[in-house]
């Protein structure tokens with residue numbers, strides 16, 4: 001993959017969730033979202049065998065490669081290596097960043113989830129390429145997520161130099177006020193994949209984040 | 212780790228299962244099993260975060276290193292790399308062997324689960340270091356496992372040159388007749404970790420497999 005880290009556009013960051021999709025095809029849905037303006041894709045799979053995760057990721061990679069959109073794998077460093085993904089996203093319950101970095105080297109993007117300024121600063125110091133900060137709004141897709149105070153997001157934006165992606169409960173109604181905090185992008189699940197017309201949902205959000 | 216593949220003793224192969232242990236400590240239990248004669252240890256974790264798996268595996272590795280017993284990680288290639296395990300064990304629903312081998316290289320042991328002669332032959336051709344064949348007896352720890360006919364195990368033993376470890380429902384009552392098939396070792400879960408005195412259960416099985 002010829003993705004240059006410094007040129008990555010985090011603005012409209014799609015995170016997959018097959019529960020939200022219901023019976024619709026994941027690969028086709030990702031393609032629709034990319035046609036609508038998604039700039040980066042993260043595959044998140046839970047309770048799925050390693051083989052299934054690998055197969056799904058290979059299929060999604062065909063689509064992201066076709067559109068030259070970076071592909072990030074959630075949690076599973078082995079899947080990221082196996083499909084030669086552009087990046088790995090790790091949460092606070094995943095492999096430690098320093099351990100992951102030693103294995104994947106400097107070329108792979110590593111993003112880290114953080115819900116406090118302290119976690120974000122540690123991730124930056126340890127060499128994260130970006131941080132996902134959230135939840136910025138209440139969310140139904142991650143029921144255990146804590147809800148971040150708006151002031152905390154501004155403090156993080158002032159303190160952290162690496163790209164920041166807001167995550168959690170972001171939709172077309174709140175995305176504009178969120179972008180005013182000068183974050184680099186928004187991670188979206190339901191507000192794209194939960195819509196009947198995935199492409200037009202992405203188009204609308206793309207317009208709002210690029211205003 | 213300075214484990215030489217050709218010198219690995221598969222005779223008494225412990226596979227961990229925290230459900231079987233109940234409230235007892237995994238690391239201490241593994242140490243007891245090693246003191247009783249366990250020759251190789253596989254950590255199998257399901258439904259546990261990557262961080263927890265990593266931490267547990269690091270702790271178990273301290274024990275296996277102390278006794279110079281090889282440590283194998285089930286399914287999760289990333290955890291195997293992160294803790295510099297001696298090996299990785301993959302099932303038919305895990306990453307494909309050829310994909311895993313490219314990532315970990317030749318030094319890491321890769322074992323593959325097989326339930327038929329065909330699967331075992333494919334694993335051997337693709338460079339598996341050993342095959343785990345089962346279930347050889349009915350088992351309660353893996354409810355979906357199919358039960359292998361004794362003749363099938365003999366056919367596999369005749370056809371396959373790499374080490375064979377029998378798995379599934381093996382205990383002190385059936386282990387002696389099983390070793391008569393000339394397999395290289397037996398993988399044990401409950402018949403060691405499910406016993407009150409783990410060390411003496413391992414000692415008894417060790418005596419039986421070495422007869």
Ligand code: NI
Pocket residue numbers: 383415
């Ligand atoms: Ni006895």
